[in-house]
Structure formats: C-alpha cells, structure tokens
Amino acid sequence: MSRSLSVSAQVLLLQLLLVVGTVVLGGLASYLLVSSQIDEQYKERSLAIAHAVANTPDVLEGMAAADPPAIIQPIAEAIRRSSGASFVVVANRDGIRYSHPNPDNIGKRVSTDPSTPLAGEEYVGFEQGTLGRSMRAKVPIKDATGGILGIVSVGFLEQQVSAKLEQALPTMSLTILLALALGVAGSLALARRLDRQTFGLGSREIAGLLEQRDAMLHGIREGVLAVDRTGRVTLANDEAKRLLGLPANAEGKAVTDVVGDGRVRDVLSGVMSGPDLLVLAGERVLVANRMPVTVRGATVGAVVTFRDRTELEGVLRELDTERGLARAVRAPAPEFSNKLHIVGGLIELGRLDEAIRFVAETSLVHQELVDLVQQRIADPALAALLLAKAALASERHVDFRLASDARLPAHMADIRDLVTVVGNLVDNAIDAASAGPNGWVEVSVRADPVGAAVRVRDSGPGIGAEAAEQIFREGFTTKGGGNHYGLGLALVRQVAQRRGGWVRVANDGATVFTALIPAPVA
Numbered sequence: 001m002s003r004s005l006s007v008s009a010q011v012l013l014l015q016l017l018l019v020v021g022t023v024v025l026g027g028l029a030s031y032l033l034v035s036s037q038i039d040e041q042y043k044e045r046s047l048a049i050a051h052a053v054a055n056t057p058d059v060l061e062g063m064a065a066a067d068p069p070a071i072i073q074p075i076a077e078a079i080r081r082s083s084g085a086s087f088v089v090v091a092n093r094d095g096i097r098y099s100h101p102n103p104d105n106i107g108k109r110v111s112t113d114p115s116t117p118l119a120g121e122e123y124v125g126f127e128q129g130t131l132g133r134s135m136r137a138k139v140p141i142k143d144a145t146g147g148i149l150g151i152v153s154v155g156f157l158e159q160q161v162s163a164k165l166e167q168a169l170p171t172m173s174l175t176i177l178l179a180l181a182l183g184v185a186g187s188l189a190l191a192r193r194l195d196r197q198t199f200g201l202g203s204r205e206i207a208g209l210l211e212q213r214d215a216m217l218h219g220i221r222e223g224v225l226a227v228d229r230t231g232r233v234t235l236a237n238d239e240a241k242r243l244l245g246l247p248a249n250a251e252g253k254a255v256t257d258v259v260g261d262g263r264v265r266d267v268l269s270g271v272m273s274g275p276d277l278l279v280l281a282g283e284r285v286l287v288a289n290r291m292p293v294t295v296r297g298a299t300v301g302a303v304v305t306f307r308d309r310t311e312l313e314g315v316l317r318e319l320d321t322e323r324g325l326a327r328a329v330r331a332p333a334p335e336f337s338n339k340l341h342i343v344g345g346l347i348e349l350g351r352l353d354e355a356i357r358f359v360a361e362t363s364l365v366h367q368e369l370v371d372l373v374q375q376r377i378a379d380p381a382l383a384a385l386l387l388a389k390a391a392l393a394s395e396r397h398v399d400f401r402l403a404s405d406a407r408l409p410a411h412m413a414d415i416r417d418l419v420t421v422v423g424n425l426v427d428n429a430i431d432a433a434s435a436g437p438n439g440w441v442e443v444s445v446r447a448d449p450v451g452a453a454v455r456v457r458d459s460g461p462g463i464g465a466e467a468a469e470q471i472f473r474e475g476f477t478t479k480g481g482g483n484h485y486g487l488g489l490a491l492v493r494q495v496a497q498r499r500g501g502w503v504r505v506a507n508d509g510a511t512v513f514t515a516l517i518p519a520p521v522a
Contacts (some may be wrong), residue, residue, distance in 0.1 A: 008195035012187055019183030022259040027176040036174065042156050043124045046137035049083050054141045059090060062098070063141060063149045069106050072098040086134055086157040090141070092467065093118060094149040105130060110153065114138065117151040119478045126158070133158045175275050187469050205494070223306035226293070231255050231269055234301065243306050244281050262473075264288070268304055279489055285309045285513055345435050372402045377445065378410035386443065389426045393441055395467075396434040403444035403460060408452065418445070418452050424488035425456040425513050432460025451501065451518035457510045473504070 136155030433439030
C-alpha cells in the first residue's frame with residue numbers, strides 16, 4: 001500500500017491553494033475597483049469641463065454671432081489642450097458642430113444622439129464617436145432665460161482612460177506578488193512546524209497509530225493513567241477507571257478533582273515516588289509505578305501504571321495463616337526436646353515430684369490456649385488465624401491471650417472481612433508489645449446483635465493523641481524500616497466502613513483497638 005502524503009504536505013497544498021485563490025480574487029477585485037475609480041474620475045472631469053464651457057460668456061456670445069465657429073472653435077481648442085481632453089465639441093440645437101478637433105467636421109451634425117442634453121439634462125457615459133469610443137459628458141447651453149441654445153460634449157478617448165489604468169498596474173502587481181510571497185512563506189513555515197510535530201506522518205499513519213494505541217491501552221489488564229505538568233489527567237484506560245473509580249470523563253480534569261486524599265493522589269501528583277508502591281483505592285490493594293515522560297529533553301508529564309493485588313493479598317494472608325500454623329506445629333519441637341532433657345535430669349536427681357509438676361505445667365500452657373480457641377471460636381478460618389498469631393507471638397516472646405468474653409459461632413457471614421480486621425489488628429499489637437519486656441496481647445472476638453465486635457489490647461507504648469487522629473490514614477505508620485507501608489489500619493477502617501461499622505483506638509493503661517463489623521445485609 002502506497003504511503004499517503006504527510007499531514008504537513010497536505011496542509012501545505014491546501015494553504016497554497018487558498019493563498020493563490022485569495023490573492024487572485026483579491027487582485028481581480030482590486031483591478032475592478034481601480035478601473036471603476038478611474039472611470040468615475042474621468043466622468044467627473046469631463047462633466048466639469050463641459051459645464052465650464054457651457055457657462056463661458058464668450059461661448060454664449062458666439063452662439064448668437066453671425067459666424068459661431070469662428071468664435072467658438074478657438075475657445076474650445078484652447079480649453080481642450082489645457083484640460084487634456086480628447087475633444088471639446090459645441091453644437092447648436094440642430095446638432096450642427098461649431099467646434100471639433102478635426103476642423104473638417106465643423107458644420108456637420110454630431111455623430112451621437114444629442115436628445116438628452118437638448119432636453120435640459122446631463123449625460124455621462126461611454127459612446128462611439130468619430131474619433132472612437134470615449135468617455136464623454138454632454139450638457140445643455142442655456143441663455144439667461146433658461147432657453148437651450150445648444151450642447152457641449154467633452155470626452156476622453158478609451159485609450160486615454162486605459163492608459164491611466166495601466167499606470168496603476170505595476171503598483172497593483174507588486175502588491176499582489178508581495179501578498180502571494182508572504183502567503184507562500186507563511187504556508188511553508190506552518191508546514192515545517194507541522195512536519196516536526198507530526199514526525200512526517202500522514203493522516204492514515206496517525207489514525208493507525210491512534211487505533212493501535214487505543215486497542216493496546218484498553219486491551220491490557222493494567223491500569224494506565226497519564227498526567228501533564230499541571231496535574232491534569234490526559235489519558236486513562238478502562239482498567240485505570242475501574243480500579244480507581246474514575247468518572248468516564250476524567251480526561252482533562254485535575255487529579256485533585258477525580259481522586260480523593262490518599263496515597264493514590266500523592267503518587268499521581270508526584271509527591272510519592274519509587275517502584276512498586278502499595279496503595280489503597282477503595283477496597284483494592286494496588287501496586288503503583290510512576291514514570292516521568294520526557295520529550296526532546298523536557299519533562300511533559302508522567303505515566304502511572306496500577307496492578308491489582310487485591311486477590312494476591314488475600315492469597316498471601318491465607319498463606320501467612322498456613323505458615324503460622326506450620327510454625328505452631330514446628331516451634332514446640334526444639335523446646336519439647338529441651339523440656340525432655342529437663343525432665344530426664346530431674347528423674348536422675350531423684351526429684352520425681354518436681355518432674356511430674358513441671359510436665360503438667362508446661363503441657364497445660366499450650367494446650368489451654370488451643371482448647372480455649374476451639375471452644376469459643378467455632379469458625380475454623382478465624383480459629384486457625386488466632387492459633388497462627390499465637391505462634392508468631394510466642395516466637396517474639398509475647399504472651400498471647402484470648403479474652404474471657406471471646407465467643408464466636410460457626411459460619412459467620414462473610415468471614416473474610418473479619419479475618420482481615422483481626423489479622424491486621426493483632427499483627428500491629430504483636431509489633432507494639434514485642435518492643436518492651438513482658439509484652440502481652442489480648443484478643444476478643446464476639447458475636448454482637450448486629451455483627452461481630454473485635455477488641456485487641458496490647459502492652460505496647462500506646463498511641464499519642466496526635467497519632468490517634470492519623471493512624472487510620474493510608475500511608476501513615478509509626479514503625480521504622482522499609483517494609484511497612486501504613487496500609488494495615490487503613491484497610492481495617494475501609495473494611496469496617498464499607499460494612500457500615502467503625503474502628504477506634506484508645507488508651508486505658510494499655511492500647512485498645514475496637515471495631516464493629518456488621519453482618520452484611522441480604
């Protein structure tokens with residue numbers, strides 16, 4: 001398939017056609033205007049000379065003389081030569097000439113119709129006479145009483161009028177050529193600029209690129225969103241609109257108008273930077289990457305991609321639970337070996353009573369927690385989660401307790417939300433309690449008339465008043481290190497609020513997080 005003309009070439013051809021057409025039409029209009037003006041000038045000039053001759057006293061006296069041509073001819077010729085007219089003809093009422101540039105025509109009847117001036121009216125226009133076609137004016141000669149004595153005809157030959165027009169042609173031609181040159185130069189400059197901006201592509205190539213871009217953007221599973229230097233959305237594919245909950249007409253609007261407060265807005269506006277940033281968008285956990293866009297050495301905006309990790313995060317939480325259970329099974333093995341050594345040593349020393357008492361105490365500590373969880377937490381997923389967190393707490397030398405009021409029946413509706421809330425709250429509590437000696441965590445999950453109530457207490461350093469206002473905000477964290485993103489509590493609040501519940505923090509000698517997760521409405 002042949003390559004189409006580039007956009008710049010098409011625009012150049014169109015511009016040249018418009019410029020040439022406009023200049024030609026303008027030149028023609030100018031020619032007609034100048035020609036009309038010259039004709040009007042000669043009309044006024046011939047009419048003025050005719051009136052002057054008709055009102056000359058010597059001409060009036062000559063009309064009544066015995067030999068009018070002898071008096072009028074010299075006067076008419078003098079006026080003709082001084083005014084530059086082609087002819088000045090004076091005739092009587094019968095149309096007999098008393099003057100003419102050609103003396104042989106004196107005494108002959110005029111060659112054109114004299115009825116209009118003989119009727120007392122003026123006539124101006126082109127007519128064919130003995131000398132040729134000319135612009136002429138005819139006026140009546142009147143006596144003192146208003147009677148018509150004859151006529152005066154003054155004219156300029158058409159060649160004389162045309163010569164005046166030809167004198168104006170060089171100026172007109174120069175103006176037309178200058179306008180044409182400016183138009184062509186402007187068209188070439190515009191074409192070069194368009195050629196740089198469109199990279200020399202034709203309209204079909206540009207249309208093909210746009211179609212490919214749309215197909216590619218809307219076909220990938222990652223969300224793609226582009227912003228310019230002013231923070232306005234210039235492009236957003238379908239997946240980006242779905243993940244971020246953007247309106248259909250998001251393009252052209254400022255980021256602050258279509259995205260609420262949080263890490264998503266910070267990433268889009270460039271406040272946050274870095275690879276694989278975890279952000280929350282509604283109920284979704286997304287991985288964001290922001291890359292600046294540079295054109296000809298200048299940064300013109302940025303492109304941000306979003307990958308949905310919500311399902312993956314759920315799988316990872318389940319995997320953490322399974323790993324916790326595995327650790328809970330494996331962790332006692334070394335300690336059990338140590339305890340066997342202690343029991344064996346006590347027996348060798350002959351202290352049988354102390355050996356029996358040691359075995360009873362150590363076995364009851366672990367088994368009591370397992371029995372409590374099995375008795376009070378009937379849902380297997382949440383029970384497994386609590387046992388896994390207990391194993392994690394044991395590894396970090398934190399005492400894990402199940403509160404006395406913990407009661408949860410089996411098959412709670414939508415247990416995944418409850419697992420998310422409990423898991424994140426307990427993880428934060430273990431982190432806080434492990435910071436000091438003799439740390440402990442107490443967990444309560446009980447059935448409420450409207451849903452499930454969660455309470456997690458820990459012996460950590462507590463939450464300050466200022467931090468209590470910010471701790472549920474996405475991205476806020478009081479933990480050090482690079483593996484904390486400040487998403488756990490934000491996710492807890494989003495889950496609770498989506499279900500119509502709440503989450504709060506308080507200090508009553510210990511740090512207390514409470515949450516209410518209402519049952520979903522059928």
